[in-house]
Amino acid sequence: MSPIVEFQRVGKTFGTGARAVTALADVDLSIEAGDVFAVIGYSGAGKSTLVRLINALEPVTSGRLLVDGVDITGLPERRLRELRRDIGMIFQQFNLLRSRTVFGNVAYPLKVAGWDRASRERRVAELLHFVGIADKAWHYPDQLSGGQKQRVGIARALATNPKILLADESTSALDPETTAEVLRLLKRVNTELGVTIVVITHEMEVVREIADRVAVLDSGRVVEQGTVLDVFSAPATGTTRRFVETVLPDRPDGEHLDRLRARHSGRLITAHLRDDRRIGAVLSDAVSRHRVRFEIVDGGLKELGGVQLGRLTLELLGAESDVDALIAELRRTTEIEELTA
Numbered sequence: 001m002s003p004i005v006e007f008q009r010v011g012k013t014f015g016t017g018a019r020a021v022t023a024l025a026d027v028d029l030s031i032e033a034g035d036v037f038a039v040i041g042y043s044g045a046g047k048s049t050l051v052r053l054i055n056a057l058e059p060v061t062s063g064r065l066l067v068d069g070v071d072i073t074g075l076p077e078r079r080l081r082e083l084r085r086d087i088g089m090i091f092q093q094f095n096l097l098r099s100r101t102v103f104g105n106v107a108y109p110l111k112v113a114g115w116d117r118a119s120r121e122r123r124v125a126e127l128l129h130f131v132g133i134a135d136k137a138w139h140y141p142d143q144l145s146g147g148q149k150q151r152v153g154i155a156r157a158l159a160t161n162p163k164i165l166l167a168d169e170s171t172s173a174l175d176p177e178t179t180a181e182v183l184r185l186l187k188r189v190n191t192e193l194g195v196t197i198v199v200i201t202h203e204m205e206v207v208r209e210i211a212d213r214v215a216v217l218d219s220g221r222v223v224e225q226g227t228v229l230d231v232f233s234a235p236a237t238g239t240t241r242r243f244v245e246t247v248l249p250d251r252p253d254g255e256h257l258d259r260l261r262a263r264h265s266g267r268l269i270t271a272h273l274r275d276d277r278r279i280g281a282v283l284s285d286a287v288s289r290h291r292v293r294f295e296i297v298d299g300g301l302k303e304l305g306g307v308q309l310g311r312l313t314l315e316l317l318g319a320e321s322d323v324d325a326l327i328a329e330l331r332r333t334t335e336i337e338e339l340t341a
């Protein structure tokens with residue numbers, strides 16, 4: 001497999017002198033053809049700048065950027081226009097033309113690319129069928145729900161058969177159920193049409209649902225990249241850890257902890273699980289040897305890139321010294337926190 005997008009020590013600075021803002025610094029990033037690649041980071045981390053470089057809406061300041069094997073740094077505008085034909089883009093606010101119907105919106109890029117009327121009609125019908133809104137062809141954007149608008153955005157982005165689809169916060173304006181539907185559609189775009197997708201997001205759920213690989217951006221730098229499994233099962237930076245935290249059940253505290261205490265008289269511990277493959281066996285084995293009983297009182301597991309991550313809060317019941325010994329044993333394999341009042 002060869003990378004379809006490759007950043008080599010790319011830097012991007014806006015403005016000059018004292019006003020200069022470094023949006024990206026020393027970015028090395030490799031996106032393989034056929035992947036769903038997520039770029040995750042907090043607001044201002046440089047995510048939008050990164051996608052705008054890929055479709056050459058902004059020039060890089062330093063380094064090299066290869067798209068489909070071509071170094072695009074310094075290419076003339078005419079070549080960049082050709083390149084952009086191979087790259088579709090969808091947006092958080094959909095960016096549809098309000099004065100045109102669904103059909104008109106999807107047909108627009110085909111018109112610009114010089115397709116004749118009959119070919120346009122065939123292609124639009126095919127695309128609307130693929131995204132599941134064939135019955136809305138003659139509606140205007142204002143008559144559609146957010147999810148339907150994004151389907152139109154996806155159909156339009158795919159019109160000219162791009163190799164790459166850039167999705168910049170494409171589900172951030174949608175409710176969770178609609179988000180899930182749009183993500184399922186994007187996954188089909190990837191698997192059925194073979195389009196490489198670059199997803200820019202600040203939402204872990206998006207990464208969890210569709211991404212194969214992920215890069216974590218922090219203040220313009222890529223602080224981690226790799227498979228979703230590798231990056232999220234053993235986060236190496238605080239930024240990545242904070243993202244992982246957002247999909248895990250909270251550790252009980254405050255009133256939540258008070259309520260648990262009122263119901264459970266034993267000692268409470270929270271096990272922070274990085275991979276649950278062993279925890280069940282470790283617990284039952286340890287418990288039987290230490291004459292301690294346990295009850296799961298809170299928490300849960302989430303699948304992330306194929307591993308189970310989560311937090312389980314347990315009530316341990318037994319003699320003080322037995323519970324101490326059990327906790328010490330669990331700590332050898334698992335991060336254990338005792339919840340004290």
Ligand SMILES: Nc1ncnc2c1ncn2[C@@H]1O[C@H](COP(=O)(O)OP(=O)(O)OP(=O)(O)O)[C@@H](O)[C@H]1O
Nearest residue numbers: 014021022023041042043044045046047048049050
């Ligand atoms: N055209 C511009 N001119 C000046 N500064 C810019 C420009 N575009 C982006 N920046 C700056 O570059 C940095 C990265 O911005 P960018 O929009 O890429 O971040 P982001 O991660 O996409 O954030 P958000 O999630 O809020 O959109 C920010 O400090 C931003 O203010």
